[in-house]
Amino acid sequence: MYTIMVVDDSSFIVDVFVTMLERGGYRTIATYGGQECLDLLKTEKPDLILLDIMMEPMDGRETLERIKTNPKTRDIPVMMLTAKQLTPEEAQEYGIYIEDYVLKPITHRELYDVIEHILQRRTRIRLDVETAKAAGFDQRIIDEYARLSKSIEVNNRLVNILESTYNISDSKARVGDEIARAIKNMTMNISFQEERLGQIREELQLTSDPSQ
Structure with missing residues (x-):
């Protein structure tokens, strides 16, 4: 069973995606912000991280950078999952780090398909x-x-x-x-x-x- 970590500062959004993923047969780890994500990664190693961009106080960009510059976590695949419109600058910046960039809202089937494709x-x-x-x-x-x-x-x-x-x-x-x-x-x-x-x-x- 694959383990997926969901990272968002909205408890509602986290709960929605945790429910979707568990219905799809995945084990989940719920985290409610960038720092909590980094802290949990000291003891947990998920198969994939779903990371939102628009978070406070640590946003997804900083969280992603810190995951990928840490030798212990840099190999964990990260999928950006956000409602934020992608810009060319962000595409070039994120491209070397991420596995995919998915826009919300997303259906159960679309989410499962993207995750399975990445894995x-x-x-x-x-x-x-x-x-x-x-x-x-x-x-x-x-x-x-x-x-x-x-x-x-x-x-x-x-x-x-x-x-x-x-x-x-x-x-x-x-x-x-x-x-x-x-x-x-x-x-x-x-x-x-x-x-x-x-x-x-x-x-x-x-x-x-x-x-x-």
Whole structure:
């Protein structure tokens, strides 16, 4: 049974998501703020953290940074779960740290699907890493493979959210030059990463695609 930690400074929101998750068969840990989350992580190691952004006094941004800069907790996957509109700056800042960015409200099924996808992706990448290690490949290449396999998928997700938020597909929508340029740069960077990942996959002789 997977353990999910829910972090929000609203007890009502925490209770809602705890109920949803327990109905889906997950074990839950309820935390009502960033500091409480960090304190509990000293003794608990959940399989996934659902972290809200808009919290006080420690917001989700600081909480995320402190989770990911601590060697003991940085490998725990974090999913941002928030009603806050995503900006290009936040997409670039969060992208290296998070597993997904999900906008509230969200249905039971959507939540379960996202969680299962994140956990299955981590399992697939871990198995590929173990296979590559057993075959004696260079650790730096293996680490790069693991990083790119996750970041490409997460960044594609963030770009899709940004395009939807700012109606990029609508020719009548007025999108600022800075926002349009940021989204274009993210898309180009993803393309470069995908090309590099393809090269690494060939070098590691991996036949299955972990993004599928």
